[in-house]
Structures are given as structure tokens and as C-alpha cells.
Amino acid sequence: MKMILPPQVITPSNVSVFLAGTIDMGNSVNWQQKFIDQANIETMLDNVIVFNPRRASWDHSWTQSIDNVQFSEQVNWELDAMENADVILLFLEGNSKSPISMMELGLFADSGKLMVCCGDGFWRKGNVDIVCKRKGIEQYHTLDELSAAVIKKLKKLVSIK
Numbered sequence: 001m002k003m004i005l006p007p008q009v010i011t012p013s014n015v016s017v018f019l020a021g022t023i024d025m026g027n028s029v030n031w032q033q034k035f036i037d038q039a040n041i042e043t044m045l046d047n048v049i050v051f052n053p054r055r056a057s058w059d060h061s062w063t064q065s066i067d068n069v070q071f072s073e074q075v076n077w078e079l080d081a082m083e084n085a086d087v088i089l090l091f092l093e094g095n096s097k098s099p100i101s102m103m104e105l106g107l108f109a110d111s112g113k114l115m116v117c118c119g120d121g122f123w124r125k126g127n128v129d130i131v132c133k134r135k136g137i138e139q140y141h142t143l144d145e146l147s148a149a150v151i152k153k154l155k156k157l158v159s160i161k
Helices: 031-039 069-084 099-108 125-135 143-160
Strands: 002-004 016-021 049-051 087-092 114-118 138-140
Touching: 016 031, 016 069, 016 099, 031 143, 049 069, 069 099, 087 099, 087 143, 099 114, 099 125, 114 125, 114 143, 125 138, 138 143
Parallel strands: 002 049, 016 049, 016 087, 087 114, 114 138
Antiparallel strands: none
């Protein structure tokens, strides 16, 4: 897999996945790397692009404002990457709030790209479950189940393209 991190330029690819979900300002477990490690076992996915929003150089002092160049760059990078991705993996940790991820669920609910895992205990799990059911979005019980399903879907997309 080929990983693209913000603010790297987003280039079109044959098959790509965006890793949406809980980051909690960098304080959550790095579940993105766990997914990447699992997917990297599959040589068939060597040319798949992974858009990973977990920015190594994130500065918590940045003002979250449209006028802040770095913040605006990050948000626009994420939106561009989700628009360009073939699959959006959305993982909501049970002990998180993840308000931006909730917004992303709403933005892309009709895209046909979302595959979701919302952990037990998530503060708005009922809302997520209802939106997913209503929009026909595939849901999984654990990150491992979600990862396996996304890997399977990516392999299918690679074989088609």
C-alpha cells in the first residue's frame, strides 16, 4: 500500500481508501496503523493508495478557523481525499466523541463508499446505527471485522480495475 498523509498532494489512483474515524487530537490508539499492517500482508494491494489523515506534524495550538492556513489545509485535504477515495473506512472508538467523524458520516452517507464500525459505548451509537441502517451502510462489530471487510472490498476493486 502507498500511504498519503496530509499535506501531501492527492493524486488519482486506480483504487484508494480513506481512513476516517477517531483520532481525538492524536490521543487515540493508532488504529490506522493497525489497518495498514493488516492490509500490507496482501500483495494484491501493493498499489492501493491509503489516505491517512493522522498528521505527524499536527500542532494542537493551531486555531481551528478557516483563517488558519494549516488548519484549513488539513480539513480541505481530508475532504478532497474522501471525495477521491473509492472506500471510506469509518471507525468510531467506543470511548470517544469523534464529532468530526460524525460530520463525515453525514457528508458521505449517500456516497456508497462508507464501511463503518461504531464501538459499543460510543456516545451517539444509536444515531450512527440509524443512519447506517437508513442509508444501507455496511456496519461491523469490531475494527478487525471492518478491516477484513475493507481489505476484501479493496481486493475486489483491484481485480476489476
